[in-house]
Amino acid sequence: QVQLVESGGGLVQPGGSLRLSCAASGSISSINAMGWYRQTPGKQRALVATISSGGSTNYADSVKGRFTISRDNAKNSVYLQMNSLKPEDTATYYCNADGVLYYSGTYLRRGNGYWGQGTQVTVSS
Helix, strand or coil, rough: EEEEEEEEEEEEECHEEEEHHHEEEEEEEEEEEEEEEEECCCCCCCEEEEECCCCCCCCCCHHHHCCEEEHHHCCEEEEEEECCHHHHHEEEEEEEEEEEEECCCCCCECCCECCCCCCCEECCC
């Protein structure tokens, strides 16, 4: 099966930077879209940024110009460089993968909606 594992969260002061990483594992052939979402207590999970296999990106308005999403298709990994962090960026950040082609035995299957376990980002002085 397919698993996503995030890393890189932590505590940072306002104006600081963090880099999140997410690696997908399993018998993966390819991944169409990967992205980052975030969630705070009592609120729905919200899109932060997505990136297609071809490198097309999409950002939430609140992070444009501050966050940069990138990916390494050979490593089935996606990254989120977060600069000029604000207290309102505090959240649990989740990695997502859609359009995953993977092998189950000798069969090539397609799955959607894979999520990591989340990594906490806290921006506070």
